[in-house]
Amino acid sequence: MNLHEYQAKQLLARHGVEVPGGQPCTTADEARAIAEDLFAKGQEMVVLKIQIHSGGRGKGVFKDGFKGGVHLCKSADDVHEKAKAMLGNTIVTKQTGEAGRQVHTLLVASGEKIVDEFYLAVLLDRETSRPLIMASREGGVDIEEVAETNPDAIVKLQVDPLLGLRPYQGRNLASALGLDGKLIHSGAKLISSVYKTWWECDASMVEINPLCIIESPDGSQKIAAVDAKISIDGNALHRHKDIAEMRDLNEEAKLEVEASKFGLNYIKLDGSVACLVNGAGLAMATMDAIKHYGGDPANFLDVGGSASTEQVTAAFRIILKDPNVKAILVNIFGGIMNCNTIAEGVVAAVKETRLTLPLVVRLEGNNVETGDSTLANSGLSLITADSMAEAAKKVVAEAAA
Amino acid sequence: MAILVKPDTKVLVQGITGSFGGRHTQLSLEYGTQVVAGVTPGKAGQKFEDTVPIFDGVAEAARETGATASAIFVPPPFAADAILEAVDAGLELVVAITEGIPVRDMIEVRAAIQGSATRLIGPNCPGVVTPGTGKDSHGGCRIGIAPGYIHKSGDIGVVSRSGTLTYEAVWQLTCNGLGQSTCVGIGGDPVPGSTHLDIIKLFNDDPGTRGIIMIGEIGGSAEEEAAAWIKENCSKPVAGFIAGTTAPPGRRMGHAGAIISGGKGTAEAKIAAMEAAGISIAEIPSQMAEALIKIL
Numbered sequence: 001m002n003l004h005e006y007q008a009k010q011l012l013a014r015h016g017v018e019v020p021g022g023q024p025c026t027t028a029d030e031a032r033a034i035a036e037d038l039f040a041k042g043q044e045m046v047v048l049k050i051q052i053h054s055g056g057r058g059k060g061v062f063k064d065g066f067k068g069g070v071h072l073c074k075s076a077d078d079v080h081e082k083a084k085a086m087l088g089n090t091i092v093t094k095q096t097g098e099a100g101r102q103v104h105t106l107l108v109a110s111g112e113k114i115v116d117e118f119y120l121a122v123l124l125d126r127e128t129s130r131p132l133i134m135a136s137r138e139g140g141v142d143i144e145e146v147a148e149t150n151p152d153a154i155v156k157l158q159v160d161p162l163l164g165l166r167p168y169q170g171r172n173l174a175s176a177l178g179l180d181g182k183l184i185h186s187g188a189k190l191i192s193s194v195y196k197t198w199w200e201c202d203a204s205m206v207e208i209n210p211l212c213i214i215e216s217p218d219g220s221q222k223i224a225a226v227d228a229k230i231s232i233d234g235n236a237l238h239r240h241k242d243i244a245e246m247r248d249l250n251e252e253a254k255l256e257v258e259a260s261k262f263g264l265n266y267i268k269l270d271g272s273v274a275c276l277v278n279g280a281g282l283a284m285a286t287m288d289a290i291k292h293y294g295g296d297p298a299n300f301l302d303v304g305g306s307a308s309t310e311q312v313t314a315a316f317r318i319i320l321k322d323p324n325v326k327a328i329l330v331n332i333f334g335g336i337m338n339c340n341t342i343a344e345g346v347v348a349a350v351k352e353t354r355l356t357l358p359l360v361v362r363l364e365g366n367n368v369e370t371g372d373s374t375l376a377n378s379g380l381s382l383i384t385a386d387s388m389a390e391a392a393k394k395v396v397a398e399a400a401a
Numbered sequence: 402m403a404i405l406v407k408p409d410t411k412v413l414v415q416g417i418t419g420s421f422g423g424r425h426t427q428l429s430l431e432y433g434t435q436v437v438a439g440v441t442p443g444k445a446g447q448k449f450e451d452t453v454p455i456f457d458g459v460a461e462a463a464r465e466t467g468a469t470a471s472a473i474f475v476p477p478p479f480a481a482d483a484i485l486e487a488v489d490a491g492l493e494l495v496v497a498i499t500e501g502i503p504v505r506d507m508i509e510v511r512a513a514i515q516g517s518a519t520r521l522i523g524p525n526c527p528g529v530v531t532p533g534t535g536k537d538s539h540g541g542c543r544i545g546i547a548p549g550y551i552h553k554s555g556d557i558g559v560v561s562r563s564g565t566l567t568y569e570a571v572w573q574l575t576c577n578g579l580g581q582s583t584c585v586g587i588g589g590d591p592v593p594g595s596t597h598l599d600i601i602k603l604f605n606d607d608p609g610t611r612g613i614i615m616i617g618e619i620g621g622s623a624e625e626e627a628a629a630w631i632k633e634n635c636s637k638p639v640a641g642f643i644a645g646t647t648a649p650p651g652r653r654m655g656h657a658g659a660i661i662s663g664g665k666g667t668a669e670a671k672i673a674a675m676e677a678a679g680i681s682i683a684e685i686p687s688q689m690a691e692a693l694i695k696i697l
Binding site for chain 1: 428477478501502503504505506507508509511512513546547548550551561562563564565566567568569572589591592616618619620621622623626642644645646647648649652654655656657658659663664668684685686687688
């Protein structure tokens with residue numbers, strides 16, 4: 001589950017990480033009030049940032065032509081005007097796709113004087129099954145680009161999960177980032193707090209980019225998380241009720257949210273050949289087979305190991321809400337699941353949804369003979385296939401017809 | 402011969418009184434598997450289906466019945482504890498079927514069991530099957546949730562991250578007259594107890610295994626690591642399939658571990674590494690058995 005920047009900063013602050021002062025808001029009047037408060041405290045600049053689950057917000061363009069989802073403002077009036085232009089408006093960034101994303105929330109924060117920028121992230125190292133801290137002197141830029149053009153600029157540190165991050169490791173990392181003097185200690189403390197946030201919140205990833213040395217008007221320096229991204233392990237939300245409440249359904253595709261209510265795992269794609277499969281691996285492989293025979297998959301859909309008639313019907317309804325779909329492939333390996341149960345579910349679903357699109361069904365496994373005859377005697381004009389290859393070929397041909 | 406389990410391996414089931422665990426214990430018993438004990442804290446003294454004694458803890462269950470392997474069907478919030486209990490009881494094999502265990506729990510489990518003699522398979526996996534020689538492979542050892550009847554006793558090893566793709570491969574082999582030594586589902590989670598490589602080493606050392614099918618998917622680099630080892634060390638023919646060529650980056654494709662992140666874990670990279678290791682690649686999943694047969 002992904003969090004917004006302001007939510008990530010709340011979690012980080014709770015674990016002792018310094019973040020620039022500010023508040024989220026949903027109206028331009030609120031934005032003005034928060035900005036006035038920050039200016040009253042002596043801030044010279046206030047930064048206004050849209051809160052959507054996407055990178056590249058600053059360079060995004062709104063559908064009405066308004067440019068940029070991040071703005072530095074010198075007055076409360078300016079904040080009000082920009083907030084008004086962005087709230088409710090839809091922005092397109094390099095990650096949102098053409099449809100873009102509607103803006104519901106803004107973060108109004110102090111615009112800090114930045115002296116230096118770094119990158120810091122904590123994630124799982126899948127090769128070793130241990131936590132990995134990644135840091136770089138090159139902050140504020142795309143880390144994947146740094147990894148390609150200047151891999152030596154990235155420092156990696158593995159953490160023993162049973163010991164946790166030791167203070168000396170934090171100091172070494174701070175020093176590798178070029179911090180010195182007092183900043184070694186505050187840097188080490190910040191790294192330790194970021195690690196603690198990752199561990200205690202069951203995060204899949206915490207990414208702070210940029211991590212900044214900021215300077216107060218009195219000339220004193222400190223290290224703060226100026227931008228932050230956190231994603232949480234969905235399987236651990238049962239022990240984080242407060243974080244679970246941070247879920248923003250506005251940021252999730254409507255069909256995917258609806259599918260999850262029926263225990264279906266659905267991901268919408270751009271093609272025209274829909275598929276309905278049991279098992280995640282087989283569902284991916286079915287998409288690949290569609291592509292292999294020249295089609296483009298419209299979705300990933302795993303109905304799970306014991307799909308009921310109700311689930312199959314829900315799956316059809318969700319598939320049919322995608323206007324790009326031209327043909328549907330049902331691919332089931334009935335291991336424990338009875339193929340006839342699936343066949344009956346398919347027949348019921350086709351009748352209930354009054355399906356008019358071509359439908360190819362491939363059943364294999366437990367009680368497949370009865371399942372096939374249920375399909376054959378249903379009076380429906382569906383196409384059957386004996387192998388996955390044949391099924392994929394047929395459905396691609398139907399979609400192209 | 403086989404790896405991990407033999408038809409006479411004695412198995413206990415943690416979470417035997419849950420509906421899912423109970424149903425699959427019943428299917429294992431019908432398959433002829435030696436399920437000798439169940440564990441559900443607080444239900445000691447009861448019996449599962451009037452035959453299998455239930456104990457409060459794993460250590461006692463193992464001591465009383467001689468069980469050396471465990472199947473874990475315990476719900477996700479309690480599953481890591483169940484794994485550690487089984488390891489602490491000194492079982493040789495622990496197979497965690499449970500899907501949805503928090504990653505942090507598995508990071509701790511992996512670190513805690515390092516150096517122990519127990520082999521952990523899973524979590525989020527279909528389990529392990531060593532087929533028997535009876536009708537529809539009856540009499541084998543089935544730990545987990547795979548359909549027993551699709552198997553056939555023989556000499557091909559199968560290792561996979563996905564349940565239904567394993568069944569596809571097994572069924573293709575069986576339909577082509579090729580039996581299996583052992584089929585191992587290592588699971589779809591990002592922190593698995595055993596990797597492709599761990600299992601392929603066991604198959605390579607097993608005189609009863611003649612050829613191997615390795616099924617992978619996007620996410621992580623376990624397939625690349627296995628391929629590198631196979632290139633230098635494996636003496637047996639290996640065929641493979643990778644799912645997820647069409648998966649969009651940054652999206653979790655059903656399995657918690659099936660995600661391309663930061664440009665890493667793509668199907669293309671895995672297929673290239675496997676081809677470079679001389680592994681016969683099935684382009685589509687219907688060709689998995691075929692890909693192996695042509696190099697046997």
